[in-house]
Amino acid sequence: MTTSYFQTANELKQKGQFSEALAYYYQAIEQNPKFHLYHHSLGETLAKLGRFEEAIASFQKAIGISPNGSSYYGMAQSYTQLGNIDRANLAYYRAIELNPNWGVVLVKQGGLDRVIACFDSVLQREPDQAMVYYDFSRYLAEKDLMDDAIALFQKAPQFSYNQELNNKRDREKFPGTVSIYEILWKNLNQLGKIDDISESIPTKAEAEAYFEKNSNYTIIDINNLTESHQNLLNEYGISLANLQLIKKDDLNLEEIYINSFNPTPKVKLSRKYIETVSELWSIYKNNACCKAMVETGCIYSVCPFSGKTVKSNQSFYVNYENWLLMHVYRFIGKEIFYLVIGNTCRGKICIYFPEKEIIIKFSPNWLVSNEIDKFINGLKFSLVSSYEKVKFYIENQLPKKLVCDIGFNKNFGHYYWNELSGILYLQSNDILEKIQKFLVGPKDFFNVEGVFPEIPSDKITKLANTDEVFQTILDNNYFAVQVNDLFLRQELADRVIQYSLKKCSENPDFLAEVERAKKHFPLLCIQIRSSRTWVSQVEGNANLIKKLAAEFPNLGVVFDGWGRREVEDALSESMIAQEKAVMEKIIAQTQPNIMTYYTIGKLMYEKVIFLNSIDLYLAPCGSGLTTVQWIGNKPGVLHGNTFFYDQVWAIECTKPSVRENLIPARWIPRDYIISKQQDNSSSDYDCDWSVIYKEIVKIVRELSPR
Numbered sequence: 001m002t003t004s005y006f007q008t009a010n011e012l013k014q015k016g017q018f019s020e021a022l023a024y025y026y027q028a029i030e031q032n033p034k035f036h037l038y039h040h041s042l043g044e045t046l047a048k049l050g051r052f053e054e055a056i057a058s059f060q061k062a063i064g065i066s067p068n069g070s071s072y073y074g075m076a077q078s079y080t081q082l083g084n085i086d087r088a089n090l091a092y093y094r095a096i097e098l099n100p101n102w103g104v105v106l107v108k109q110g111g112l113d114r115v116i117a118c119f120d121s122v123l124q125r126e127p128d129q130a131m132v133y134y135d136f137s138r139y140l141a142e143k144d145l146m147d148d149a150i151a152l153f154q155k156a157p158q159f160s161y162n163q164e165l166n167n168k169r170d171r172e173k174f175p176g177t178v179s180i181y182e183i184l185w186k187n188l189n190q191l192g193k194i195d196d197i198s199e200s201i202p203t204k205a206e207a208e209a210y211f212e213k214n215s216n217y218t219i220i221d222i223n224n225l226t227e228s229h230q231n232l233l234n235e236y237g238i239s240l241a242n243l244q245l246i247k248k249d250d251l252n253l254e255e256i257y258i259n260s261f262n263p264t265p266k267v268k269l270s271r272k273y274i275e276t277v278s279e280l281w282s283i284y285k286n287n288a289c290c291k292a293m294v295e296t297g298c299i300y301s302v303c304p305f306s307g308k309t310v311k312s313n314q315s316f317y318v319n320y321e322n323w324l325l326m327h328v329y330r331f332i333g334k335e336i337f338y339l340v341i342g343n344t345c346r347g348k349i350c351i352y353f354p355e356k357e358i359i360i361k362f363s364p365n366w367l368v369s370n371e372i373d374k375f376i377n378g379l380k381f382s383l384v385s386s387y388e389k390v391k392f393y394i395e396n397q398l399p400k401k402l403v404c405d406i407g408f409n410k411n412f413g414h415y416y417w418n419e420l421s422g423i424l425y426l427q428s429n430d431i432l433e434k435i436q437k438f439l440v441g442p443k444d445f446f447n448v449e450g451v452f453p454e455i456p457s458d459k460i461t462k463l464a465n466t467d468e469v470f471q472t473i474l475d476n477n478y479f480a481v482q483v484n485d486l487f488l489r490q491e492l493a494d495r496v497i498q499y500s501l502k503k504c505s506e507n508p509d510f511l512a513e514v515e516r517a518k519k520h521f522p523l524l525c526i527q528i529r530s531s532r533t534w535v536s537q538v539e540g541n542a543n544l545i546k547k548l549a550a551e552f553p554n555l556g557v558v559f560d561g562w563g564r565r566e567v568e569d570a571l572s573e574s575m576i577a578q579e580k581a582v583m584e585k586i587i588a589q590t591q592p593n594i595m596t597y598y599t600i601g602k603l604m605y606e607k608v609i610f611l612n613s614i615d616l617y618l619a620p621c622g623s624g625l626t627t628v629q630w631i632g633n634k635p636g637v638l639h640g641n642t643f644f645y646d647q648v649w650a651i652e653c654t655k656p657s658v659r660e661n662l663i664p665a666r667w668i669p670r671d672y673i674i675s676k677q678q679d680n681s682s683s684d685y686d687c688d689w690s691v692i693y694k695e696i697v698k699i700v701r702e703l704s705p706r
Contacts, residue, residue: 010041029042043055059078076092100139104143119155133155153256184201188391207385212377216357246339249285270291270295277486287425290483299312302333306333327342337354343418349372392474404437407443408466410443415445416630422483440461443565446499524548525614526619528600543689557596560624562576563600564602612632621640635663
């Protein structure tokens with residue numbers, strides 16, 4: 001019955017018979033006063049009759065039942081008709097807050113100035129609320145209203161602050177210094193022309209020793225902002241909203257940045273392939289920022305002080321203790337600042353202000369250690385010890401060549417997951433050809449030009465280490481980027497397998513061995529580690545193999561571990577020797593009739609082909625999963641120390657959210673894991689092999705023999 005009243009009322013309203021419709025809306029509400037749409041529709045009808053105060057009351061009832069943008073927008077229009085602009089602005093603001101599409105409607109009806117007036121009135125130009133302007137700007141850009149997006153973006157409120165107080169604090173923190181190290185560093189970070197220096201330039205070792213001893217930073221964690229740090233930002237005039245904006249990775253935002261510089265025609269970044277990123281990793285992705293760099297040859301941001309859009313083509317490559325590799329981009333805003341972007345999955349790490357010795361940290365501690373100050377020291381001593389080259393690079397007005405680096409991170413898993421997938425990301429967006437050079441390091445576990453034959457050989461420059469990357473960028477006036485993705489597609493695995501098979505075809509004896517191994521069922525891969533180990537792996541694996549062979553007489557075992565690259569590596573040879581020794585101990589404790597094979601010490605492409613032929617695996621948590629799970633996509637059992645069971649990211653990396661159509665790994669229940677040392681990522685542990693056996697048998701029984 002209630003529905004018929006409502007339907008009749010709507011039909012009358014559509015015919016313009018508003019007075020007649022009222023009676024039916026009232027009857028519908030009497031039957032069901034808790035349905036917000038009845039009150040909203042009544043409000044619309046009352047507004048049509050010019051009864052705006054009654055309309056507002058109806059909209060308020062609808063909102064009280066179910067807050068919605070439509071009712072706020074209708075209420076705003078009624079307040080406007082009554083001349084109550086302040087309340088209209090508040091209602092418009094709430095409508096946009098609940099559904100930004102109402103902001104688009106308002107732009108089209110009243111122009112962008114109406115939206116700006118609404119925001120200004122409600123927020124009273126509070127700098128902390130600038131994100132409202134920024135967020136709605138991104139929405140306008142998404143709706144292809146780029147001119148309006150840029151105009152609103154530039155209207156975002158900013159701090160007004162005491163410049164003299166700001167300067168006084170800087171003078172107190174940096175009294176007149178005479179050290180050549182400070183002179184050089186300050187000289188590289190002043191606005192305007194860089195002064196000439198007559199003194200000798202210190203060596204890298206000398207500069208490192210000085211800055212390690214004398215640097216003193218204020219480190220502010222934007223994810224855990226204290227009141228004192230918030231006050232410090234306010235005193236310096238650094239906008240929290242601007243910092244939050246810099247941290248974001250968003251294609252619409254990048255397009256606002258780029259088009260703020262009035263390119264002709266307007267830039268629309270490629271959207272042929274949009275990355276799929278799990279919620280865990282989404283805040284660390286950097287695809288949009290890197291895509292903008294590749295397509296335009298510059299990196300974009302906003303000045304943390306003024307909120308004005310800035311761009312840079314100055315990049316430095318810095319390595320901290322051979323594991324924390326960073327690209328650092330130098331921006332000129334109200335002050336010079338550096339944006340630090342991590343390789344692999346680290347995204348935007350921090351911003352560093354050299355004039356104030358402040359580091360604003362974006363990344364959480366679990367992703368980047370608390371030693372970020374040592375990394376900034378690395379930036380300092382790298383630039384100071386190469387002062388003349390850096391000075392020339394900064395002042396050089398010639399166009400910089402866009403280069404991409406790959407193969408300098410020692411972790412095989414991150415190489416495949418982030419670096420190779422980043423190249424595929426560019427290829428999928430038809431922008432790979434924009435990279436003018438590839439700086440390829442010794443940890444290019446597969447030849448990138450082999451996996452991606454689209455890359456011409458003359459674009460490849462092989463470099464021995466990260467110091468060479470740093471110098472090569474300066475010497476050749478390069479602008480460097482590393483594009484990383486956080487989701488693995490089947491296409492990447494197919495490319496790696498195809499390349500590996502091509503390489504292995506040069507060794508028919510090896511392929512014949514693989515074919516012999518494939519005649520076994522089940523063909524089980526057992527991975528061995530020489531660090532962070534299952535302490536009973538010799539006895540445990542031997543017992544496991546013997547019991548499996550008793551139940552599955554055609555069992556074959558492939559021992560996997562450290563592999564070789566085509567470049568000699570002393571560390572690899574040492575690890576291979578250790579793991580082969582463990583393998584031999586295991587084999588010595590099993591029956592001689594059990595057929596065993598090994599990929600320990602094999603070339604990486606040989607490992608790919610052999611392990612793509614297995615039926616299942618047993619592996620410790622680590623980068624060894626790359627071949628058996630991320631590339632081969634085989635079922636298997638995982639174990640590790642309890643540290644990894646407590647890390648959401650470790651579990652996430654073995655789930656379909658990280659790889660297309662991934663077969664999830666089966667973790668041994670934590671209750672069966674015993675850590676042998678203080679629980680950290682390097683701890684050894686023990687595990688009952690019989691529990692592993694039961695999980696392996698479950699998988700084998702689910703498989704069909706080849």
